[in-house]
Amino acid sequence: MSTSSWPGLVDLQVNGFRGYDVNADDITTDTLVALTQELWREGVTSYLPTVITASEDKILHALEVIAAARRSDALIAHSIAGIHVEGPYLSPEDGPRGAHDAAHLRDPSIVELDRWQAAAEGLVRIVTLAPERMGALSYIAEAADRGVLASIGHCAPTAETVRTAVTAGATLSTHLGNGTQSLLPRHPNHLWAQLAADDLTAMFIADGHHLPADALTAMIRAKGTDRAILTSDSAALAGATPGTYRTPVGGHVVVEGSGRLSLPGTALLAGSGHSLRACAEWALQHLPFGTDELIRMASHNPRRLLAHRQDSEPDGDRIDVHLGDELIIQRVRVAGAVVHQR
Template identity: 35%
Template sequence: MSPLDLQVNGYAGTDFNRDGLTAEALHHACECLVEDGCDSILATFITDSIDAMSERMSRLVELREQDSLAQKVIAGIHIEGPFTNPEKGYVGAHPPQHVKPATLEDAKRLLDAAGGLTKIVTLAPEFDQKFHTTEFLANNGVTVSAGHCNPSLEVLRASTEHGLSMFTHVGNGCPMTMHRHDNIIQRALSLRDKLWLCFIPDGVHIEFFALVNYLRTAGLEKTIFVTDAISASRLGPGKYTLAGWDIVIGEDLVARSPDGSHFVGSTVTIPRILTNGQQHLGLSKAELQLLLDTNPRKAVGLT
């Protein structure tokens, strides 16, 4: 098995979303990922100002070009925001002051900064006027994913006709309390034939019994597991940061905001996903290979 993790914000003390990333820190993260059985990742950059996101991505691209291990491990970039829904609950850990509607101009700036490495852009379809940005990205070989969003079923379905092909961490990036039937989770599941559905299988972002239900509904052929890992992954309890957020990791290894109101990324690792998959989700090794290796590569064209 050669897992490709489509959503990694940082690892083992290294935060991709901080200013001034160093060559040593990047190399260390890549070494630790390989040690933990992760073959490759998409380095993930979350919402900030366009300038800050661009500078951080350009820095990583520059450092990657100088490091053969980083070139192997970092298969591309996942841009998660800033074109998301600013409403509380849907915005999640993304700073709402930097969330904005999608525009072609901003999308082009971000793609340029990523130096041709962009594989996924997560956005809110309801904030992409006439789906122009979705269509532009898809036509340029980028997998467009819905996330931190609340489009109607009609808007979500229409977006798939303009290039949307994935949904980022289904069951998260949404409020704790929603309509019991007409909610973004049910809408995403209803379009399982059109969308790759990504889940964080740590037992916290989605309780295992609920994730089992989702997997039964979605089917494994279009399902992907991601870690959504942050810099605290692998390090244990303590205080950390993600793109300026102060994060508290408790004894349960859950990444929360200081007030405990919401999760801030995840600390789950590939070894823990393999254990969770077999012990709590009843998945075979072959099925886990599908969710961690085969499907992610298909979804972003890295087969």
């Protein structure tokens, strides 16, 4: 087993982890502080808390709490690099909408985005939306003008709509290969269009459940490791014992022994049961990419995408890892301060 120093992992999609839920009705600043500390133990030094489809009041409350958590502590502020809002501008179709609540899906509104930013103190960095929704293309362009990245996800567009969204300014794909129909035309379809678009960087969930190894390998090779990002899409149930739980994300969710999270009686996934560290470990074990390429996809690329803070020195966010059959985090530094020691 070898020991090496890596840049800290950067996760662009974190709904929760080990019982701490970004989308809980009773979210507090303590929730965000505890969540951040749990992620430090997993080697994640920067992340985007991810707020999903809900009423506007609930979304605004979550945004306000996240902003308040950043104000409470300098290291927490350093690690919460912004906010990802996944929805509510998603496809209403079963399959593409995934576990998102159909009752709160709606068309994009740039006025609503401005209200989000007022509540979040300008922290919203990514919005996932379905480009086929009414008003989505103008929303993408106006969001880009405000410095907000539009990401294509939970959608059922035509290939042409994908190309038009990229022209309008879309720059990302959210968990590409998931959040879509179970059956697609062989070609054309929107997955091929997103893979072919050089102006789209694709986020992938490498947990062994969202995509099989051969599909993920082919998709990463299509995008190239410079335009691929590994994310966890972790949920609050990540780390829970097997069973059926009631959660704000998806209602009843089944946790399997493998960590797979799904809606009862369906093949639909309800987020991931793994941290980005665990996803990186699975990728090293199952994908034909080396450590340098893995670090690029789990750290360098998402950091570059966020145009990470100028006050964040490259050596300030570091993790020491033991790398053998498992990826074991030994020590974590955030902004130069040791926040975890195994």
